[in-house]
Amino acid sequence: MAVHDTQRQADSLLDVEQSIKDRFAYIGRLLWRDKSGVVGLIFFLTVVVAAVFTSLIAPLDPLAQDLRASKMPPAWSEGGNWDHPFGTDNLGRDIFTRVIYGARVSLTVGFFGVLIAGVLGMVIGSIAGFIGGRVDSTIMGIINLILSLPYLLFVVFIAAILGRSLLNVILIFGITDSPIFARVTRGEVLRMRDSGYVESAISAGARWPRIIFDHILPNLIGPLITLATFEMSAMIFYEAGLGFLGLSVPPSVPSWGNMLAAGRKYLTSYPWIATLPGLAIVWTSLGMNLLGDWLRDVLDPRLRRSRK
């Protein structure tokens, strides 16, 4: 009888998150409780909407030049009008339109960069964690080498060698960022391998695929999603930085970094050409960091960021 009661109690505890609808409702409640998480989510969603529905939000052509209407100030300052809400740049291109198009470049780099880094990192980290021994120490040695380098300098170095293209930028970030994912994955795998529940699953006769898919992967997802949010924010940041140095996507592509770089020359006379695209980076980064902080609290309070 007592056993039966305990069983029922355990079930009712699990019931809270049983159906997908309940689970979403639960996450929604958690999110609502932390207002900065809500703000972060809204910021991030605006960027996603801008990147997906680009041409609906910004009907103008981001490359269309109009030298008669060049260097127009934003709508809220003197001399501006709502045809060009953020004004125009030195070639008369609409800055608002270009900022919206820039969201595409940033999110593409951030999303695919994190995807590559995450998959590579998970594979490498799992191999190190599961096999252990000499394989583990070799892999960790290489990872520690990469993580102890001055990151930005090497990214700039590689970008200068490979040349300007979207694919190169994605590959650079995807590969150079994978060690962080590998390290977190390895740490989690090691911790779980020695944990009671994996041990009891083994002793209950579960096979490895089942242990990996039922016991280890679900526990990995939390920390990795949190990490992915921070790393995506960092990549968007670094992509803009590369663009600022003229090392990211080709100059014809409207990206936030390229716009900043081009606007820098006109900083003192026509500041909006550089400052407004920069504000878009701040907006995105702020949103993703708030979201990441919240995810960390909700999904995994143990994870601490190691590198910036």
Place this chain on the structure above:
Amino acid sequence: MQRYFISRLGQSALLLIGVIILVFFMVRVTGDPARLMMPREASAEDLEAFREVMGFNRPLYVQFLDFFSGAIVGDFGDSLHFKTPALQLVLERLPATVHLAGIALIFALIIAIPIGLIGGFNPGSVVDTLGRGLALAGQSIPNFWLALIFILFFAVRLRWFPSFGRDEWHSVVLPATVLGLPVMGQIVRLTRSAVLEIRGEDFIRTAYSKGLEPRTIYIKHVFRNVAIPLISVIGVQFGYMLGGSIYIETIFSWPGMGQLIEQSIGWRDFPLIQAIAVFTSVVVLGLNLITDLTYAFIDPRIRYGSS
């Protein structure tokens, strides 16, 4: 301690060898380093002559041994742009960068540590909220954008500080502030969480229960333990600033290594970039080594633990 010291030293040496190998092969990933370093319009004869001069037509292992034996003693060949030894050019730029990063670090520490300590002791207070805002700002605002905003506001509009160069004593204020902000945020975060963690430790409760003054507890028990993670992060942050200075020095025309990196990329001066990459890595590895050894010296758990 001695064993830890030796193993840590050996580890750094291995890392350094790794860096040199990496830097050697990086300029060769596209297949033809001559095409990488020469202007795009260079003729086939020019390229061939360049390969001859640089020794790129020799077998790869000969090139590698040559590069490696040079790099170990600090010889990276001549800069393509200046025609003088690359390492010397890097060293000439070092003082300006150390000046900038040093001021930025001091500035960050002076502001961040008190805010972090107060925030940790009074979570939710005004100072704590300010500290968390600062940490978030440091993490979210790109320094290359903030630098432009600072120039617009403090140099162009208010005319308080010069917007470029290193000629006047207060030239360093704007670049150091921008460079120090992300570091400040990190240190606030770290100090705060360290205080929060240590405050809950058993030995603090013991200290209270034996009737020590709160002030004594703060100074003797909390601060000293907060210092440990702080020391470990200072070295890392200083290394980070060497990289971050690429933007700041470029924007503020600060004649340091960061500016040299940006310029040498424009010149496609890869021997110079290689020299900067290895040199900066040596500095960063050295700082990490010093940090770890200091750490071990302060924290007996590491000194006596596994090496």
